[in-house]
Structures are given as structure tokens and as C-alpha cells.
Amino acid sequence: MILRIFAVVLLGAFSTFLDCNRVQAQVRGVYPVGMNATNSGVTPEAGLTYSNLFVFFSRDEEKDAGGNVVATGQNSILMDLNTFVWVSKKEIGPLGGAIFSASATLPFANNSLTSDINGSISGGGGFADSYYQPLILSWRKHRADFKVIYGFLAPTGRFSAGTNTNVGSGYWTSVAAGGQTIYLTEDRSTALSAFEMYEFHGTQEGTSVHPGQTLNLDYSLAHTFRLQEKLRLQLAVAGYGQWQTTDKNGPAITSQQAALRYKVNALGPAANVILPDRKVSVGLKYFREFSCESTYQGYTLQISGAITF
Template sequence: MKRVKNINQGKEKDLSFLDGKCAQKVRSRTLKRSIFLFFLFGALMVFSIADLKAQVVSPFQGGHYTTGLKNIRDMANPPSGLFVLWYNSSFSSNTYVDRNGDKFKSIKLDQFHPKLPNINVDIDLNGFTTIPAIFWASEFKILGGANFMAGISPSYMSVDASLITERNGIVIDTVYTNISKSKVSGFSDTFFAPVGLSWDKEKIDFTFLYGFYAPTGKYETGSSDGLGLGFWTHQFQGFGYFYPTADKSTAILLGLTYEANSKIKDAEVTPGNRFSLEWGLSQYLSERLEVGVMGGHNWQVSDDKGEQVYWDPTFHDKKNTIAFNAGYWLWSNRLMANLKYTTDYGARQRFEMNSWLLNFVFVTNAFTGKSSK
């Protein structure tokens, strides 16, 4: 078939059966929707994007917390002193799932006129995130034998997205193609954890962590190049571990996370709160080699609120993740590398991502509170 890259010419031919006033109205509405849909997928992963014309907040709000990012045993009772958890994720997606569970493949134009053909859409989203987390855990015990801990975790990301729209014209032998691209990179929002408590029992560990995300990443309502979400989040977490064997070579994880969100900067919108459930099974095959499987489930659990909420707030998005990992202590009990693959499923109004992660755990043995000999 003949391929024409001038999308504007294509529209003139396709709209030739309409009168001038009606054709102009359809062009305007189609352009606005195409612009909105292009910036949609960046919003769902790392930042909120608004329709550039209307300068309003996007209805597609995600949360700060990402299930499946951590190593399985990261929230077990920590070593005393300063330690570093460094997460590195390379992710990609070509699938956006709408609220009905259908993959987004086309822009429907027949709602404007029954003779208008649909626009086929191909999505290509790629990115990289690096998140160093620096924590300190006490040697002393409080509140019935708990170690106290606190930490900070900045994040840097780069996201490259493209949208290819291809429309079959009224003229059968003609296809109109348009390619749009967007790439942004920089520091995103920062996580602060001022209060952590971890209890270590014979067969059970339990860790509670309170933290908050500060909107330090670039964000402006209506902008297309944001890297932060534009709002504060208070995060409450509880992680429990059960060790069936005396040497703790096997660990079973159950983790709960609750996110309470504030109002978006310069907008009368407060995104709904979120709840996550994570589970995992970790098994050491030797003193240094660990393998595991981990699952994560994330739900929006309250309505979006505010005067500028123009969408249906009663619909709540969700996404599930499963991960497989293998870790090895490069330096015994001091430095571990963990390779992980994660994939999403069962999403609603979210991207389904595939990710490769290379995570590191480094126990520095600094600031342990122990006197040197």
C-alpha cells in the first residue's frame, strides 16, 4: 500500500465527506484527544500529565510505592550500623490496559462521525530508574527488643516514550502514519523514613516503617516533562517473615503498605489512597546463593477528591506483579548482588510493565555503635 507520512493531508482526504464547519470541529476534537493520549502513558508510570489545552490534572494517577522492587529479605531484621540498598530497574511496556481490562490499541473516531475510521495505536515505553537507599540501624534495643532505624532514598529516572498512530483512510490504498516521541530524565521524588522498628525473634521477624515522599521531582500541572508526582505521600508499612528452619535458610514474606496522599500542587485534586500486598519465598541453596519468587498487588482504595476531579472517581485502578530473582553474596555478609525479573498482569487503567533489576546490598559496618577493640 502507498504510505503517506503527512498526517494533515490524510485528514483532509478522510474528512472530505463532511461540510467545512463539521470537519473543522472534528479535527479540533481529534487533535486534542491525540495530544492527551500521547502524554498519557508517561503519566501512568512516573508523573501526572494534563491535557495541554485544558491545563488540568490527568485522571490517571499512580502512586509512589512500587511493588516487587525490593529484594525479598530487605525488610527483615537489619544489621546494626550503616547499610545501603541500591535498586536499578530497566523497564519497558507496549501495553496499556483500560478500566475494562482491554488493551488500548486504537483511538475511536466513530463517536464523532460514523464514517470516520479508527486510528490504530502502537505504544513503546522504555525507561531506567536508579534508587539508592541509605539506612542506619541501632545496636541498642527499644520497645521490647526492637532495633530502631531511619533512612533516606532519592531516585533518578530516564523515560523514553513514543506513540505511533496509523489510520486507514477512506481511500482504501492509503495509510497515514504519525510518530510522536518524548524523553525526560532527572531526579524524582525523595523518600524519607524517620521511624523504623524491627523485632527479631527465633522464627519470626517483624518490621514497621513509617516514611513519606516529598515532591522534590520536577512537576508543573499541565506540563508534559514532569518527573515527580506533585504531591506528598505518607507511607505506613508492616513486613513479617517466618523461618521454618533453624538456620533461616528459608524465609516466607508477607508485607503490607498503605499510602495516604495529599493534594496535588496547584490543583484542587487529591489522589485516592493506595494499598499494596506483597508476598515472597526466599531459599538459600548455599551460604552465598539465594533464589526466590515474589508477588505484589497494588490497589487504589479511596476515591480521587477535589473540585477539579472531572472524571468518574468511583473507578479505582489496580495492578499485579510477579518476580523471580537470584542473589549472590560477592563478599560474604557484606556485599550482595541480586538479579530480578518482574512482569505485570491483571492491570486496570495502568501500564503492564516488564522489568529487569540489578539490586545491591552493602553492609558497611560503619556507625554500628560497637566499641572498637
């Protein structure tokens, strides 16, 4: 079984290439897009699962609302996410045999922002915003796995309004999410997956800025090869999208800034190696972004590993 874990940390939602003294614009949501692109509906087996996910984001172009390049530089983010998931052994009969689980994610992050014009602008590192999923309900069927999720992001990372070494967001975020994996073949070797998550952002402490809400979509088409009796290789074409759905607002936000809404698209390859008898998996994803608007554009690399005890 592929072990897929969901986690969220801050991705520098308030930063800019051009001028660190102007009112900073919202350029991303808080979800690390793409991390649930494969096996989106799959839940780990009963017991405790530990997952480690290393994420590297690199973005070197700032796009305006029309998708035109307005600045260049380097925005890089390194994250290490430690996730613990507990899955119940019992099914909930009244809910159609649903399986209950819960999780906690403790992330560490390091980010830096430089401009071709102004040089180094900001950077920070340390413990970031932690993410909790107190309610996950999953269903396992012969030709499909799917789940629904309620979670929240706690502003545990360092944040101080007006400084340039922040690691956290400075606001709470609640999320509603769902994942589906549909098996296109009887042996479940070919699968179509999708993961949807909606972010409900709170008001940022110290600025009174309320970020716009965000819709995220991860997806993939994957095929699993049986290399040996106890070894599987899954290869996939994967992608993600992220869209701001409401205007941001705050005392220092102009009407023009409020109306800007970011849009993100990406595609790339993914691979997972699975040792089912040992309940271990490792994975790799690479995404190249394209046709982005009102945000930075670049690429994403994700390396994951998970084990169920």
C-alpha cells in the same frame, strides 16, 4: 544476612497513551512495586548501609476498567535509587527488644511515553522525589524477622502543571508499612516473606488534584543454598500487587474519571547472592504483569546491591 532497603519514587502517576491534552488519569501509586518482595522483614546489621537499586519499567498496553486493551505504545521508566540506612546497636527493651533505624533515599529517574498513534508524548529526567523513613522499628526472632515503618515522600523532583517533562509528582505522600519474613525451616533456609505499604497522597500543586490512596503488597517464597562457606545463593518466586483504594478528585476530574481505580498484579523469579562475611549482597528480580485494570501493563526488571560498613 540479606540486606533489603525500602525506597519510593514517582512512577508517572499522571500519564496516558492516547491524548496528552485531555485530563490526565491516575494510573499508578508512587511505590516501585516488587522491590521488597524478598526478605521483607529483614533489617541490615548495626551501622551504616548503602544500597543502590536500578529499576527498569516497560509497559506497552493500556488497560481499561475491565482489563481490556484500549491502547498500545511504550511507557518506560529508568530509576537509580541511592539509599542510606542507619541501624542502632541497642535494642529498646520496653518495646520487646525492638531495633531502631532510619533511612533516606535520593533517586534519579528518566522516563518517556510514546503512542502508536501520536508518537512521542512526554519525557523527562533528573533528580526525582526523595523518600525518608524517620522511624523503622524491627524485631529479630529465631523463626521470624519483622518491622514497622513510617515514611514520607517529599516532592523534590521537578514538577510544573501542564508540562510534559516532569520528574516529580508535585505532591507529598505519607506511608505506613510493615514487612514480615517467616522461616519455614529450623535452619532458616526456606522463607516466606510479605511487605505491605499504604500510601496517603496529598494534593498536587498547580492542579488541586488529590490522587486516590494506594495499597501495595510484595511477597515471595525463597530458598537459600550454601554454595561455599562464605557464599550463599537465594532463589525465589516473587510477586506484587497494587490497588487504588479511594477515588481521585479535583476540579477538572469528572465523576467517570474519579471512579476508575487501577489494579496491578505480577509474578516472576528473583535471585540474591550473599557474601555474609563481607556484608555484601547483590540481587536480581524480574516481574511480568497480568490482569491489570485502569493502568498500563508490562514488565519490571530490578538490579540491587548493598553493603554495610
